[in-house]
Amino acid sequence: MRLPSQKYFHPRKSEYWQCVDRNDLVITCAVTLMEKDTRDSSGQWTKQAISELVPGETIFFDMSKGIDNEVLCNWIKYADTIIGSNIQFDISYLRRFRNEYKFLLDGRHTYIDTTIAAYLWNELSSSRSLKKLGPLLGQFSYDESLASDHRFNHPNDHRLKRYNCQDTHNTVLVLAELAKRMPTNTHKFTPFCINHYSQAINSVITMSDSGIPFSSLRLEKMREEMDAQIKSSREQAKDIDLRLGGKGSHISKTKFFDEAITEIQEAGNEDILDLLDKTEKNKQVSHSKRNRIILMQYLPQHSRLYQGLELFGKFQDAQKLLSTYLYPLLLHKRNDPTNLNASLIPLMIKGQEKYTRFFKATELTGEVDELQSKSSPFAETLNRCSDRTPQSLTNRFIDSRVEEVADCNAFPSWFITPSKVKNDSGSQGGTIQGRITCKDPHAQTFPSSIKECICSRFKDGKIIGLDLSQIELRVAALLSGEQSMIRSYQDKRDLHADRARTLWSNYDTQPDTQKQRRQVGKMMNFADLFLASANTMREQVYAQSGGDINLPLDIYQQVVRTRPEVRPQLNKWQKQLLIEAKVNGVIELPFIGQSRQFSNIAAERSEIVNFPVQTTASNLMMQIQGAMTRNLKAKSKKRKEPLIFLQVFDAVYVDTPPQCDDIVVSSFQEAMDSVMQPSGYWGMLCKYHNQELLPLEFDVETSN
Incomplete structure (x- = not known):
């Protein structure tokens, strides 16, 4: 017997595409205990406390044995902190493996991840796996057979046990060493930073479990x-x-x-x-x-x-x-029929612990014979999983599909930390900005036509989208202290109309042109944030309006020329950022400590002024989403729980059962209110930048 090679790294994909039985999703597990609890007197994890961690005994678990699962469950029950490497992957598989783990790993633990620590230590390093970090930090190295993609022959292989135990032991060594090497006088690995990323991990696990519901x-x-x-x-x-x-x-x-x-x-x-x-x-x-x-x-x-x-x-x-x-x-990736990473997986039939694959009735004839031919990349899978082929379906089941209720899910891979470069290949997220991303599928870039195919998995349910209103503009107003923007938000004025008025003095007396001019004002506001050129503004306004707005270039050139007068504090702050990047080569954000290094200031002007705005906005959304996840769980004890399944930077989307709209909206409202408290992220930022509390608002969008 040889353990199968893992091709898909989501438990639902492993089950459906590789036909792994749910009871075989986790074969072995190992846990390393700490020599002592190094936390400070307040019980918080700090950089100093983590740097003093020393691994103690390591326990190996055979997950096919009931007694081993019982011991592991008890350990998880009484633990309050879990340390790991790419921990969201491990937690997701455990939660799917057995229901006990789903209830025990419910988000109450503090999660500390070495891949996040490695990013905070050096965002340019591509070495975030244990195999690479061990030698790099001078802590350990695996022998040659384990350092490569070695396949083990049996769950009881002693080398597999040793490898599992080494991995957990080495995770502690790496984490402690990374904490020691964190820069001094920084917000990296403060208690707030650790808690922020722990919440982010839990939010990503929640979305990963939910999946994105579609109507096929x-x-x-x-x-x-x-x-x-x-x-x-x-x-x-x-x-x-x-x-x-x-x-x-x-x-x-x-x-x-x-x-x-x-x-x-x-x-x-x-x-x-x-x-x-x-x-x-x-x-x-x-x-x-x-x-x-x-x-x-x-x-x-x-x-x-x-x-x-x-x-x-x-x-x-x-x-x-x-x-x-x-x-x-x-189907599959367009030019690679063996790549099913983004392919939809049918929802389970109620009451059955197995999937049934759906095909249109017109596609059944000859489909199976073709797929099961020796030349087909699906042949091995289909032959091993005959109950999941189109032959197992009845026309009655196929014809029973309706557009109003989801019949399948997409399960994207989520990435909490940014990549070294903007590239979506490999195992990284494909963005260099400090925000969570997903791929397979790229759900955060779904066009509106694809979003219209998302529908609730609950009968008579709804999809509710909650969108922070103009959050990047509010963040820029706060960070820069731009008074014209702050006054607009405090007085509840229309910021885009205000910006249009700076270009057209007769804005209010020309109602027939206001809609078009406001659209230009909106583009001007975002162009101000990212120092967009006149040509770029003209192209984007034209494209976003479908060709309806085609203004002369000199209008946009005037926008660029007058920026220092229209947005004086914003312009000054942007210049200071460029100087900071040139002098220090790096910009670091407060409280969470994300940083980004810059070397070519002339070529990276837009990225330099963009980084603090987008990353802070993302942090704020993650703080709200983390609190909302807890609120929903607390409010849903006696009814079906609404499922957060997608975050698109400044918005979250929730699959909502009937009669649960109120708890979804109230959970978001309460979460947003909590971050505006003096101890909340937004309240702390306002105090840090010596500004009065800048109000936050959100919009609600509902679809069936």
Whole structure:
């Protein structure tokens, strides 16, 4: 017997795609006890307390034995702190493995994770695993067989036991050494910082357990619509001598783009090429969405070239929706049929502890024979799991699917700390900003059309979205002390309309143009935060308005010129940040201690002023979500608990059973109120920056 290679790192994916029995999700476990409790007199974990940790005895558990599970459950019951490496993975598998662990690991523990400690110590280091951190910190190293991806032959293999015990023992060594090496005079690893990340781990585990509920029927209907849109765009494009897709399409699109550029240049815009993105290899004008939008801004809407670019946009958007979202959710990664990481998993049939895979009735014929052929990447899985193939379904079950109730879940992988670089490959989150992210699927970037396919798993339930209102702008107002923004929020004024008034003095006397001008004011506000150029503002306003707002460039140039007068404190604060980054090479945030190093100030201006705003906003959302999770649990003891399943930076989404709307909204309200208390994160920030309490608000969105 050889233990199976783990391909998927979520318990539901392991069960469904690798056919791992729920009772086999956790085979072995090890726990290392501490020599002594090193916490201070108040019982809090501090950097000093963690640096003094010394590993004691290590206990090995065979999870197939009842007595071992009983001992482990008792240990978890009486413990108040759990230390681990990538601990959310271990906790998620234990909670799914047996119900006892789900009840015991309910978020009451303090979680301390070495991967988070490694990030706080050095955010540029890619060495966050135990195998890499041990030698790097001079603490330990595994022998060659264990340092590689070694496969063990049996749960009782003595090398597996030794490896498990070494891992837990070494986790303590690494954590203590990282605490010793944390910079002095920093907020890294303060009690507040430790508690913040413990809450974040619990929030991520909660969302990971819940999964994102989808209606497969809605997704399938959208896939058909996108296929039709692609076909229609291609047919219409032929009439204007433009080939979209297939042989010769690249040459045809290049010719079309060249024609558009020539016409724009002949109309007097000779510098148009300077605005367009070029391919890295050949330095040719790329066929990107950004370039298409820029060209359309300069072309008459009735022209053949404009219409061709518009058709190309519809074709491009439909292709992206299919490739990035619909294919991975409904089938597999577009170009890799063996990659099912983002694929939907059916909800369990009530009363049955097994899954049933769904297929459209029209897809049943011949589907199984094809998938079970020797050449199919699914052959081994399907042959071992015949009860999960389409043959096991009845037409009655398939036809019983309805759009109003979810019949499947997506289970993304969540990442609490940012990556070293902006790259979503491998086992990192793919963002360099200090906020939680997810992938497989990339649920935080779902377009509105995909979000419309999310629906409640509860009969007559709702999806409730709770969105912190203009949180990044409020954070920037607080951090910079920008009085014009602070006054708008304290007086409950419309900040976007106020910004538009700085550009149009007749804003209030021209009601017919207010909607358009307010949209520009909104873009101006965010452009102020991130030092966006006039060209960038123009492109984004045009794109976000669907081409309805196409103002001259000089209007946006005026916005850039007048920033120091319109937002004086914000402008001064941004300049100070740039100086700090240049002098120190790093910016660190208070209370939680996230930091980011910068080396190329000229190229990273936007990132430098962006980092404190986005990361602080993310911290605030995590604080609120952590408190909301506790509130929901306390309020739901006598009824079904609403399930938080997704966070999109400044918003959380909750799958809400019938008659539970009130506890969802009140739980968020109470959580938001708690962070505004003097001891709460927002209250502490206001005091730190010598500002009166800046009010927070939120919006509620409900869908069925």
